[in-house]
Amino acid sequence: xxxxxxxxxxxxxxxxxxxxxxxxxxQDGEFCVFVGPSGCGKSTLLRMIAGLxxxxxxxxxxxxQLVNTTPPxxxxxxxxxxxxxxxxxxxxxxxxGLGLKQxxxxxxxxxxxxxxxxxxxxxxxxxxxxxxELSGGQRQRVAIGRAIVRKPKLFLFDExxxxxxxxxxxQTRIEIANLHRELGATMVYVTHDQVEAMTLADRIVVLRDGxxxxxxxxxxxxxxxxNEFVAGFIGSPKMNFLDAPALGAVGKxxxxxxxxxxxxxxxxxxxxxxxxVEHLGGETLVYVNADPHGLVTxxxxxxxxxxxxxxxxxxxxxxxxxxxxxxxxxxHPASA
Ligand SMILES: Nc1ncnc2c1ncn2[C@@H]1O[C@H](COP(=O)(O)OP(=O)(O)OP(=O)(O)O)[C@@H](O)[C@H]1O
Numbered sequence: 001x002x003x004x005x006x007x008x009x010x011x012x013x014x015x016x017x018x019x020x021x022x023x024x025x026x027q028d029g030e031f032c033v034f035v036g037p038s039g040c041g042k043s044t045l046l047r048m049i050a051g052l053x054x055x056x057x058x059x060x061x062x063x064x065q066l067v068n069t070t071p072p073x074x075x076x077x078x079x080x081x082x083x084x085x086x087x088x089x090x091x092x093x094x095x096x097g098l099g100l101k102q103x104x105x106x107x108x109x110x111x112x113x114x115x116x117x118x119x120x121x122x123x124x125x126x127x128x129x130x131x132x133e134l135s136g137g138q139r140q141r142v143a144i145g146r147a148i149v150r151k152p153k154l155f156l157f158d159e160x161x162x163x164x165x166x167x168x169x170x171q172t173r174i175e176i177a178n179l180h181r182e183l184g185a186t187m188v189y190v191t192h193d194q195v196e197a198m199t200l201a202d203r204i205v206v207l208r209d210g211x212x213x214x215x216x217x218x219x220x221x222x223x224x225x226x227n228e229f230v231a232g233f234i235g236s237p238k239m240n241f242l243d244a245p246a247l248g249a250v251g252k253x254x255x256x257x258x259x260x261x262x263x264x265x266x267x268x269x270x271x272x273x274x275x276x277v278e279h280l281g282g283e284t285l286v287y288v289n290a291d292p293h294g295l296v297t298x299x300x301x302x303x304x305x306x307x308x309x310x311x312x313x314x315x316x317x318x319x320x321x322x323x324x325x326x327x328x329x330x331x332h333p334a335s336a
Contacts, residue, residue, distance in 0.1 A: 001153060003186070005024070005026075009023070009058035018210050019041050036233070080155070082158055089130070091129060097114045117148040122141070152185070198234070201218055227328050228253065251323035251325050255321065270316070272312060274286060
């Protein structure tokens with residue numbers, strides 16, 4: 001079991017309110033990702049769940065039990081950090097088994113648990129190496145293995161992939177997703193990378209300035225963002241925000257995703273001039289300057305021969321456009 005509830009959880013450092021009234025329920029077995037810009041309070045919230053930070057007010061419960069003042073070691077959680085936090089003088093087997101050893105488990109049982117976790121993470125042939133003899137990705141797998149052997153109620157991950165290069169990040173992301181499927185454990189995962197959030201999460205919690213902006217399944221946030229902030233944060237490349245009055249559209253700004261605009265040489269649409277083109281092979285990103293909207297990103301499938309300074313016309317798919325008022329709240333006009 002690993003059911004987590006936060007009720008009006010708040011955290012202040014001195015007079016600065018870092019987490020404000022967070023109420024959230026994470027179901028047993030769920031993969032929940034906290035995402036948001038730098039400084040929005042993701043790590044602080046995770047550390048409050050872990051017990052590494054006191055909470056200023058509110059409640060945190062694990063499986064219904066109030067843990068506000070429970071020390072981290074008694075919360076039955078395991079945390080995986082960006083920095084691995086392995087003991088350099090211990091080999092992989094001893095690093096992974098240390099928690100069980102400290103808990104007084106018999107040697108044979110520890111060996112069995114470590115072997116099982118090492119098998120899951122493909123670490124079997126590295127068990128006698130020390131962390132210094134491993135790559136960054138292997139070290140992070142050891143840190144994850146150390147969490148697995150403890151059979152915690154809750155896995156907490158704090159940006160575990162940030163120190164890995166791009167290819168290894170993708171590979172380790174897939175391994176974490178597989179692990180979640182295999183273990184069926186509750187996982188709470190912090191990242192500032194919305195692609196990681198989209199690909200791993202059952203549910204994403206979007207934070208800004210210590211508050212929850214929206215909670216939902218990845219595609220729910222993509223297709224139905226509650227406000228301009230979430231609309232701009234989820235999706236890569238980012239949503240375009242066009243000048244709604246200039247288009248005769250409802251609201252202050254009209255949000256259109258780069259993949260929901262087509263280009264034509266002439267005719268009806270928004271006139272613009274190509275400012276930059278990125279050829280990515282499978283797709284082409286065309287950056288178009290259009291007054292008064294500014295720089296608009298258009299994402300086209302496949303290869304396209306647009307060049308800087310080409311004049312063209314953009315045609316947003318109005319059925320997929322979003323409308324926002326001047327406070328950034330989503331409008332639902334009857335015509336939208
Ligand atoms: N011990 C502390 N004392 C005072 N302020 C703190 C402390 N820890 C964090 N903060 C502040 O709390 C805010 C939230 O920090 P936190 O590390 O939780 O953000 P984050 O969303 O995880 O950011 P990042 O993505 O950059 O890691 C920041 O403004 C930070 O400066």
